[in-house]
Amino acid sequence: MTRETKTPDIKQGPDIKQGKAPANEAGAARAPAAATSAEVAAFVAKVKALGPASGAARGRLLFAMDATMSRAPTWDMALALQSEMFRAVKEIGSLEVQLMYFRGAGEARASRWVSNADALASLMRQVACHGGFTQIGKVLAHARRESEKAKISALVYVGDAVEESIDDLAGRAGELALLGVPAFLFQEGDDANATRAFREIARLTKGAHCRFGPGSAAELRALLTAVAVYAAGGQKALQALLGRPEGEGARRLLGQMGR
Numbered sequence: 001m002t003r004e005t006k007t008p009d010i011k012q013g014p015d016i017k018q019g020k021a022p023a024n025e026a027g028a029a030r031a032p033a034a035a036t037s038a039e040v041a042a043f044v045a046k047v048k049a050l051g052p053a054s055g056a057a058r059g060r061l062l063f064a065m066d067a068t069m070s071r072a073p074t075w076d077m078a079l080a081l082q083s084e085m086f087r088a089v090k091e092i093g094s095l096e097v098q099l100m101y102f103r104g105a106g107e108a109r110a111s112r113w114v115s116n117a118d119a120l121a122s123l124m125r126q127v128a129c130h131g132g133f134t135q136i137g138k139v140l141a142h143a144r145r146e147s148e149k150a151k152i153s154a155l156v157y158v159g160d161a162v163e164e165s166i167d168d169l170a171g172r173a174g175e176l177a178l179l180g181v182p183a184f185l186f187q188e189g190d191d192a193n194a195t196r197a198f199r200e201i202a203r204l205t206k207g208a209h210c211r212f213g214p215g216s217a218a219e220l221r222a223l224l225t226a227v228a229v230y231a232a233g234g235q236k237a238l239q240a241l242l243g244r245p246e247g248e249g250a251r252r253l254l255g256q257m258g259r
Contacts (some may be wrong), residue, residue: 066159
């Protein structure tokens with residue numbers, strides 16, 4: 001059944017205060033599919049087209065997560081991937097990130113905007129998975145409202161399912177596209193409906209969609225790091241990372257961008 005399309009205000013405050021993530025439940029889960037080389041190549045091409053934020057002192061990146069129970073089996077891995085991707089921008093000081101998540105019976109929360117990678121990682125570790133339906137419409141509507149206040153460089157979304165009308169999501173994605181905010185959607189697993197929805201949102205916003213699983217975590221960590229750095233300062237920021245230990249993602253991204 002299609003979820004309601006009304007989008008109530010997102011709860012927002014200086015901190016996200018929730019319990020620790022629960023331990024994985026017993027039973028082996030089916031391993032998510034890894035990203036294909038074609039998907040990664042397409043993602044890199046979209047990042048190249050993104051360009052640095054303009055007209056703002058800082059880049060602004062909204063990072064949204066599906067925290068429903070279906071993601072619990074791989075939640076710890078996902079948190080590590082998502083929190084580490086900002087460490088490379090720690091010294092740039094020109095990227096602000098807002099964490100948003102949804103779960104449970106209509107719960108959707110957004111953190112304050114932070115410019116410190118450690119603060120973001122701390123916020124992420126406080127989020128636990130609860131059962132519920134997807135609320136991607138709220139994510140897109142929130143991104144639109146935030147970008148109307150101050151330009152957002154990009155939206156990154158990580159999830160594994162879509163339980164809303166794709167047409168409704170496309171409408172909200174179109175609103176985001178009018179503000180020039182690309183959406184980069186990372187799909188955990190290979191749910192066909194989620195793939196269709198994520199690809200359409202990415203197409204409408206001129207963003208990108210890429211699947212990930214345990215076999216592609218390292219590669220996608222590097223790409224996510226590059227997205228964060230690129231949103232903060234464009235190719236110059238990526239070039240500055242080449243000589244640093246955390247610059248592998250920048251090296252690989254620039255190498256593919258130069259082909």
